[in-house]
Structure formats: structure tokens, C-alpha cells
Amino acid sequence: MAEVYQASTTAPVNIAVVKYWGKRDPKLNLPTNSSVSVTLSQADLRTHTTAACSSSFTEDTLLLNSSPQDVSGARTQACFRELRSLRAALESADPSLPKLSPLPLRIVSENNFPTAAGLASSAAGFAALVRAIANLYELPSSPTDLSRIARQGSGSACRSLFGGYVAWQMGSKADGSDSVAVEVAPASHWPTMRALILVVSAEKKGVSSTSGMQITVGTSELFQRRAEVVVPKHMELMTKAIQEKDFETFGKVTMMESNSFHATCLDTFPPIFYLNDVSRAAIRVVEDINRKAGKIVAAYTFDAGPNAVIYFEEQNLALVAGLLKGVLGNLDGWQGRDIEVQEATDVDARAVEVLKGGVSRVILTSVGEGPIRTEESLIAANGEPLQK
Numbered sequence: 001m002a003e004v005y006q007a008s009t010t011a012p013v014n015i016a017v018v019k020y021w022g023k024r025d026p027k028l029n030l031p032t033n034s035s036v037s038v039t040l041s042q043a044d045l046r047t048h049t050t051a052a053c054s055s056s057f058t059e060d061t062l063l064l065n066s067s068p069q070d071v072s073g074a075r076t077q078a079c080f081r082e083l084r085s086l087r088a089a090l091e092s093a094d095p096s097l098p099k100l101s102p103l104p105l106r107i108v109s110e111n112n113f114p115t116a117a118g119l120a121s122s123a124a125g126f127a128a129l130v131r132a133i134a135n136l137y138e139l140p141s142s143p144t145d146l147s148r149i150a151r152q153g154s155g156s157a158c159r160s161l162f163g164g165y166v167a168w169q170m171g172s173k174a175d176g177s178d179s180v181a182v183e184v185a186p187a188s189h190w191p192t193m194r195a196l197i198l199v200v201s202a203e204k205k206g207v208s209s210t211s212g213m214q215i216t217v218g219t220s221e222l223f224q225r226r227a228e229v230v231v232p233k234h235m236e237l238m239t240k241a242i243q244e245k246d247f248e249t250f251g252k253v254t255m256m257e258s259n260s261f262h263a264t265c266l267d268t269f270p271p272i273f274y275l276n277d278v279s280r281a282a283i284r285v286v287e288d289i290n291r292k293a294g295k296i297v298a299a300y301t302f303d304a305g306p307n308a309v310i311y312f313e314e315q316n317l318a319l320v321a322g323l324l325k326g327v328l329g330n331l332d333g334w335q336g337r338d339i340e341v342q343e344a345t346d347v348d349a350r351a352v353e354v355l356k357g358g359v360s361r362v363i364l365t366s367v368g369e370g371p372i373r374t375e376e377s378l379i380a381a382n383g384e385p386l387q388k
């Protein structure tokens with residue numbers, strides 16, 4: 001029987017606090033601005049991927065949550081091609097190495113959260129795919145080197161190669177070699193950061209990030225100001241806020257960034273609406289929580305969909321999560337955490353009702369680590385995918 005080589009990893013989701021929106025080169029996924037994200041804990045949200053290769057396989061395949069995916073797309077192909085060429089270079093430098101680069105790849109992956117629902121599945125998915133194949137090929141590449149490859153799968157994926165607080169530097173070179181992710185600070189630098197996700201919709205979204213951002217680039221004038229003036233200022237403030245663990249600035253910039261990004265969506269022609277009434281109710285409740293506290297203790301942010309991500313620090317668990325548990329305590333997602341419930345006094349009553357009617361579940365998580373190698377495999381020794 002032909003030998004089956006394999007390696008596995010898990011990879012995290014990241015949620016941006018300075019948003020990536022717009023490409024200067026759609027083929028290479030080169031962005032029009034830099035961005036910053038927080039990597040979320042894999043205890044709650046993760047992709048698990050096994051990469052295998054063998055001469056007994058007939059073609060490159062990808063099985064995602066048990067369903068076969070098309071791998072002929074330019075993005076997946078770019079990742080396969082770049083990783084193979086790094087392996088081929090190792091093989092030609094050391095002829096004793098097994099010749100893995102020409103062998104067909106079999107990738108098996110599982111997301112433990114809804115795919116394509118604005119929960120950054122493509123980020124965790126492509127980060128895991130690239131990391132798993134790099135492990136399989138025993139590449140000496142650093143996370144920054146791999147971020148250059150994962151970026152071509154999905155832009156935001158480049159930030160999921162690191163844990164903690166991560167910047168994607170837009171770079172200026174035409175070949176994209178300087179458009180990479182770097183660590184701003186590890187999770188251990190500011191470990192008290194929490195994220196409460198209000199899942200408003202787990203459905204596939206209407207306008208994908210990929211096409212939405214290109215229509216914005218082509219039609220919005222506001223977008224130009226965002227890329228040239230707003231984001232560079234926010235990048236500076238955000239990096240410093242993270243270094244100094246200054247939640248008030250972190251929170252203010254996070255909220256203003258989300259608002260700026262969604263304003264450019266509205267300024268796109270025809271307009272793109274990712275926020276809905278439930279999202280706006282979440283914004284209102286966060287504002288009321290901050291007003292009650294007399295300072296910024298909670299910060300909302302929204303990606304290309306209505307789900308709210310609310311960042312806060314552990315010391316404000318009762319003020320933020322406790323209050324929202326008072327409103328949404330009947331939903332799934334609060335288990336396993338001892339949270340003192342707070343009355344939603346001094347909070348807009350209508351917004352509370354809208355949240356009650358529109359949020360389907362919550363996910364309470366925290367800042368976490370980057371991809372983690374695992375011996376737990378999704379492919380049997382004979383090369384067959386393992387059914388869970």
C-alpha cells in the first residue's frame with residue numbers, strides 16, 4: 001500500500017478592530033489599508049484541519065464538514081501552489097527527503113461554528129489549511145511567511161496565523177511580498193480581553209465580503225478618505241492602545257472603526273446593508289452600558305453581517321456580560337461561566353426587546369492563541385476521511 005503522509009492543526013477565528021475593506025489587487029488579495037484584529041480562543045471557535053498526501057490519491061480534494069468543496073478556485077490553487085513550491089525547494093536541496101510536492105493532497109476540515117455566516121470561517125479555514133499543509137511538508141516557514149500565503153486564500157486569514165493581537169501590514173510592493181501579518185502583542189500581554197458574540201443570523205450572507213468590498217472601492221468616495229486618512233490614524237491609536245492595555249482607546253477606536261466601515265458600505269452604490277435592527281439595538285445597549293459605567297467598558301464591532309461582537313475586559317464581566325445575560329439568559333451559550341446577572345436598568349427598553357426577539361445564541365469567548373498542532377487526525381492511516 002502506498003504511504004500516506006499527514007499532519008493536523010487547529011486554527012482560530014479573528015475579529016478585526018481596524019477593518020480590512022478594499023483591495024488594490026484582487027488577485028493577490030492586497031488590501032487598500034492595514035488592519036488589526038484580536039484572535040479568539042479556540043476553546044470556543046476553531047477550524048480543525050488534516051492535510052494528507054499520497055500517491056494513492058488521484059487528485060487534490062477538500063472535504064469541509066463532510067461535504068466536498070471545489071478546489072479549482074484561484075484562491076485555493078494559489079495556496080496549494082505556493083506551499084508545494086516551498087516543499088519542492090526543500091526536496092531539491094536535500095534529495096533524501098520524500099518527494100511529497102508532486103503528490104495529490106487530501107484536506108479534511110471541520111469548523112465547529114457556522115460556515116459563511118460572518119463568523120470569519122474563511123479566516124480560520126484558510127489559516128488552518130495553510131498551517132496543516134506547512135506541517136505536512138515540514139516547512140521551516142515562520143507564521144509571517146505563511147501569512148503571505150494564507151492572505152491569498154482570504155485576506156483576513158493572514159491574521160489567523162498568530163494568536164493575541166495581530167496587524168496585517170498592507171505593504172506597498174506589487175508582488176505582495178510585504179503584505180503580511182505580524183504580532184502586535186501576544187495573548188499573554190493582555191489576557192483579560194473577552195468577546196461576547198451575539199449571533200443574530202447564522203445564515204449565509206447576502207453580499208460576500210469579496211464582492212462587496214470591490215463595489216465599495218469602485219463607487220464610494222467616502223472609502224477613499226477612510227483608506228487615506230481614517231485608517232492610518234486608527235492603526236496608530238489602536239497599536240498604542242494594545243501596547244498600553246488602554247481599553248478606553250481600544251474600545252473607542254473599535255466602535256468608530258466599525259461605524260466607519262459600515263458607513264462606507266452605505267456609501268457604496270448600490271448600498272450594502274450588513275447591519276439590521278438587531279445590530280442597531282446591540283449598539284444602543286452597549287452605549288447605554290458605557291453611559292451607566294461613566295466610561296467605555298464595552299465595544300461593539302460588526303463584520304460583513306449583522307452579528308455583534310462585543311469586546312470587554314474580565315473585570316467588567318458583570319457590567320457587560322451580566323447585563324446582557326439578564327436580557328438574553330434563556331439562550332444557549334452562557335453555560336460553563338459563573339456570571340452575576342445584572343438588571344437592565346437605565347438601558348433603552350425598546351432595544352432590549354429587539355435583542356430578545358432577534359438574537360439566536362451567544363458565544364462568550366476571549367483572546368486566544370494562534371494555530372496549534374494536534375495529533376488528532378481527521379484522516380485514517382489508510383488515507384480515508386474519518387467520519388465524526
Ligand SMILES: Nc1ncnc2c1ncn2[C@@H]1O[C@H](COP(=O)(O)OP(=O)(O)OP(=O)(O)O)[C@@H](O)[C@H]1O
Nearest residue numbers: 047109115116117118119120121122123125209304
Ligand atoms: N475549514 C475550511 N477550510 C477551507 N476553506 C474554508 C473553511 N471554512 C470556510 N472556508 C471557505 O470560506 C468560505 C466562506 O467565506 P466567507 O467569507 O463567505 O464567510 P465568512 O468567512 O464566514 O465571513 P467573513 O469572512 O465575511 O466574516 C467557504 O465557502 C469556504 O470556501
Ligand SMILES: C[C@@](O)(CCOP(=O)(O)OP(=O)(O)O)CC(=O)O
Nearest residue numbers: 016019020154155156209210303304
Ligand atoms: C469585514 C471583514 O471581516 C472583511 C473580511 O474580508 P475577507 O477576508 O473575508 O475577504 P477576502 O479577502 O475577499 O476573502 C473585515 C476584516 O476581517 O478585517
